[in-house]
Amino acid sequence: MEQLTITEKSGANYVLYELKGAVIAYTIGEFQQKLYDEIERGNVVLDLSQVSEIDYSGMGTIMAAFNDGEDKGHTLYLLSPSPESRDAIEATGFSKVLHIISSVTEVM
Template identity: 45%
Template sequence: MDHLNISERPGDNYVLLEIMGTINSYTYSDFQQRVYTLIDQTNLVLDMSRVSSLSSSGLGVLMSAIEIGQERGHKLYILNPSEIVRLAIESTGFPELFQIIRSIHEVR
């Protein structure tokens, strides 16, 4: 069975979601709801270092969240993406859309 854990930590000008597990058509609905709600309100940092699978459904959530953030004046940051996440982002053909960071201190 696919499993996804999401924990939330507030920061000064952002919310950090630590994500662990698989993001696919079975697990993405909770991920989608939390990401869309938060990016609507503030900058959002997704720690994706422990994501073991990212399907096209999950990528769609990320790309839509970038658009929502731009409309609201907020940014979406991907913190330390796992190799799986990095390859999935590159597969979109638009890796420059994604703000990849290595430290939470890079959030502006």
């Protein structure tokens, strides 16, 4: 089973999480906690360029964080989704509501 590696970096008005690997039910525990905690405090950018798979639990985690952020006045951005990530986002229909960006300079 593929693991999930999370690298955290700070920007001017956001926290960036670089994700590498699979965002699936078996790997999202640490990611979920970090994401939920951080979206309460400010904007979050998820770099999905190296994600090999996202299942429905992974997409559910992302959407829950997106909704929590909206409630707090914070924004969740998805940076450069890999083809696998984009497929998962499209399959759920969330592409119409999620903020998909190609550069961190797009973070407001």
